[in-house]
Amino acid sequence: MSIQLAEKAKNAWDKMITRLEGWLDALIVNLPNLIIAIVVFSLSLILSKYISRLVLKVLKKSKLQPSMRNLISKIVSIMIVLLGLFLILGILNLSKTLNTVLAGAGVAGLAVGLALQGALANTYSGIVLSYIKNIKFGDWVTTNGYEGEVVDIDLRAVTLKEVDNNLVYIPNKLVVEKPIKNHSITDQSRVIVNCGVGYGSDLRKVRDIVVQVIVDNFDYVNKAEDVIFLYREFGDSSINFETRFWINSKSGLEVAKAKTEAIILIKDAFDENGINIPFPIRTMNFPEVLKIEQK
Incomplete structure (x- = not known):
């Protein structure tokens, strides 16, 4: 043994x-x-x-x-x-090892492609966004219900910084498929202010006051013709109007600031001239003789 x-x-x-x-x-x-x-x-x-x-x-x-x-x-x-x-x-x-590697890479690539369809769609969309001239870093855009400054575009998402300084990450696929509004394409932005005055107001006087306030306080507005003033409707409690004018800015934040300033100035001018901005009211009609029964 x-x-x-x-x-x-x-x-x-x-x-x-x-x-x-x-x-x-x-x-x-x-x-x-x-x-x-x-x-x-x-x-x-x-x-x-x-x-x-x-x-x-x-x-x-x-x-x-x-x-x-x-x-x-x-x-x-x-x-x-x-x-x-x-x-x-x-x-x-x-060479045999090379053929084996290539065959394995093909099978693995097919499996990965099927498993990562969403990620690949975002990657392709990110490449597409990189070639779009009308969206770039620093632009102020509105898309998919969010508004902010474009701070990054990568293969996964578009990053927006909102007015409150919070970051929003929107998948590239959604940005490509949904409408996108770029506020920074032109050098000017339009400010729109909506308001209403009481039915007893002098409408011509209201129009003149609002137009003069805009002309006197905003540098880019030089004359009354630069301000668009439109009465929109007979509302439930007021006659509603809309005022439009342009400012020299690309930023959505600057538009919001200009709108805020315009609202303050219009309210001050209405107070000085005794023009009422009514809040919603309800009128109740009672019979001339009102009987109160006591039990």
Whole structure:
């Protein structure tokens, strides 16, 4: 029994030695290819960094968002490194491994694509938004029920900073599919003020007072013709009107401030001239003789 175990151990040892010698021979034979592969990999890393910086420098001349410029440069860098890895597999005569990797990548890519449909849609939408000239960092926009300044556009979402300084992250897909209003395209913004006066008011006098208040207090309004004054309807408790004028600003916040100032000034002018801004009231008619029964 001991002799048989000794023979098995000796056979196993001989096989291991033979295998190691084969590996050593293969290493010596493929040593030049291994050195070339290391050199190619090092060059691919260096080249990826250089080309990434070059692409970023070129993209700075475009109108792409900064986040997208960095992303594109990184993608180019990764592609160069992957190309270097494929060359290394070819140098080391690992073509079968290369085919296996490519086949596995195809299957994995299909599975990932099906699992991440929403994320991929946002990524594609983010690329689309980066090429749209009418939306960029610093613009004041309204979309999907939110209004604010565009502070970032990446592959996932558009980030808006609202008036209250809170950040809203809107998925790119929703921004692309839904209407978007950009308040910063032109150098001017329109201010609209709605109000109402009592039925006993002199409507011509009301119009003249409101127009004069706007002309006297807003620099961009030079004459009465620059102010649009419209009576809109006979309301339940008041005759309602709308006043429109322009200010020299792109910011939605500045529009809100101008509207606030206009409301204050119009209210002060109405108080000085005895013009009433009524609040909703209800009139109740009682018979001339009102009987009160006591129990």
